[in-house]
Each structure stands twice: as C-alpha cells, then as structure tokens.
Amino acid sequence: MPKNQNAAAINRPRLKQKFSRLLGQWGVFFRGFLEHPRMVGSIIPSSRFTVEKMLAPVDWEQCQLFVEYGPGVGTFCQPVLDRLPRDGTLIVIDTNPLFIDYLRRTFADSRFVPVLGSAEEVEAIVKANGFEHADYVLSGLPFSTLPDGLGPKIAANTHSILRPGGGFLVYQFSARARDFMARHFRHIDSGFEWLNILPCKLFWGWKRAGD
Template sequence: MAVQERPSVVAGPERRAQLSLFARNFFKHPRMLGSIIPSSSFLIRRLLEPVDWERARVIVEYGPGVGTITHEILSRLHPDATLVVIEMNEDFVDYLNRSMTDPRLEVIAGSAENIETELERLGLPAADYVVAGLPFSTMPADCRERILQQSQKALAPEGSMLIYQFSPKVSSDLHQTFSRVESTFEPINIPPARVYFCHK
C-alpha cells in the first residue's frame, strides 16, 4: 500500500524556537550553515521530488539543523523505513533528540565522512538516498572529496544523493564522483539554490 504524502507542519512557539536556534547558530558558525533561515517549502519539495517513498527503506540526511527537511522526510517515509540524520552541531543534536520522537529516526552526533561506519553500527543496509545541504563550497577540498566519496560508496546500487547548494563550486566534484548528475534550480528560497540529483 502506498504511503500518502501529508504535510508536516511545525507552527507557533515551536516554529519560533526553531528559527531562533537556527539564527543563533548561523551567527556562530556561518560557514557551516550557509543561510540565516531554514530551507523553504519550495526547495524541500524540489529536493525530495525524485524519492521513491514506497521503495526507500534507508535514507540518510546530513546536517539536519533544526529538522526542517527531516520533518518532511518523516511525513512521507514508509512505516518500515529508517531515517538516519548526521549532525555535528551539538545544539542541533540536542534539539532533534528533544523535539522528535519518531521511532523511525536515528540521530547521530558526528561527521558525514563516517556514513558507512554509522550504517554498519546501526545494522542497516546501504542507503537508498542521501540528502545533503552541507555547504560544500566552504569546506576544505579534501574534506569535501571524502564526504562525497564515502556517500557514493554507502549508496545502494540504484541509490542517489540529493544535494542543494548556494554555490556551483561543488559541481565538478559531483561529476567526478557519480556516474550521472542532473541539476535544477529553485529560485524561491533565501538564497536561491541549485539542486543536484547524483546517481551512483
């Protein structure tokens, strides 16, 4: 039976708390976040467009922040699937653990470079999708390359990495790492974003 898509709305005081936490961390770590506000619903919809929700059983998200995209993934995720989110920022890890109680969610405090190790530790198979909004353009080149290479290795044979970026700098790295890369653009976001669908 197909899983129905339904909106996952975070409103009122909880939404204000999200925005406040996100903004505070942007000013502390601007190179890690890239934007002062979370992703727009338009960008999230475009980013998740290729996902086959009926088929996907393991999805990994890098840098979930306050969980804006995480909420939307969980609202569509199959009942038997798992969402693994990997976050380095301790404030965000604490927030996600306190605010999200979905049993399909695994919150990992750590680096995206360790995706294979984390999936193995959790007893999970290769990922069907990796979703990432990490600011690859501001990372050291060796770190960026390691994350992309480890992500490619951690994907199932038909898996894809779905990425949004505010700079086209990562494009050449994506084409070197993945067999096929498609791109599109989402103007209704602050700032506007380039979206990449990278196939293993």
C-alpha cells in the same frame, strides 16, 4: 458569535502555536549560525519549496534507509518521515551538538536516528545502525565553506555507501558540490529553486548498477 468569527477565534491559538514553533526553530538555527558561520553557511532554514522539489524524484517504496547530512533544525526531517515507509529509517548526521540536542527533543518518531558526527563518517554510522547500504542520501552541507579536502571525501564516501539505483540529493547556493559529485556520479540531474533565501541549486546524483 457569527460562524466565520467563531472559526477565526478557534484557529488563532493554532496559528500562534505554529508561529512560536517557527520562531523557536529559527532562533536555534540562527544561534547555530552565529557560533559556526562557515559550517552552517546560511542564516535561515530552507524553504518548503526547496524541500518539495528536492524530494520529488525519490522512490519512497524502495526506501528503507534515508540519510541526511546537516539537518540543522530539521527542516527536511518531518517531510521525509511523512513519506518514508513505516518500517523505514531516517539517520540524520550533524556536527553541531546544539542541533542534534534540539532534534532529539523535537522528533519522537521511532524511525528517526539523530547522530552527532560528521558526514564523512557515513559508512561507519550506517553500519553501526545495522545497514549495509543507504537508499538515498540528502545533503544540506555548505560545500563551498567546508574545510579543504572534506567535500571530495564526503562525495566519495557517499557514493560508496549508496546501493546501485540509489541517489545523492544535494542543494547548495553554489555549484561547488556538483564538481565533487561529478567525480563519482556519472548521471547528475540539475534544478534550481528561486523561492529560497538565497535561491539555490539542486542536484540529484544517481548511482547506476556498475558505477
């Protein structure tokens, strides 16, 4: 067999495996959306462009505890684990048991802690896992469709669990989340990602010493 045909034949099963993993992931996500459309807020996971841009400002050397709200099928989990120090921890919190079961089955990393719960319980969850503070909190929550009063509560509890110097990383289709963040975070950077279905707004809220 010519050399390049040989390489194509070797790569085909890998491509097939990658494609079926992606389809499986999207299937679980879509089922989660059909069962709880307002809590999931999107029919398809975030793009790799959103993931890259959102995580770019994180200082990974200073990150012992990274918390994610609403991981869904784990679109951000592997990229976070790839960047996290070896002795770091990633706690992910989701209200949907379908997603938490899927994550438990999919990620074997000992630094990975999936929790079935709600983001507003972040302080109790972080403390129950032996930490006083989180270095970074990432949110993929659909703030515009969450039950009344929940968004402000989540923003307040996130500010309180972050260490000074830590960051609250938020992506959303609307700017609603920024309104809740602005009540607690005096320094908020903004961005935008076109290459996402739908294009989304990105916010980084920084907790400074004395805030």
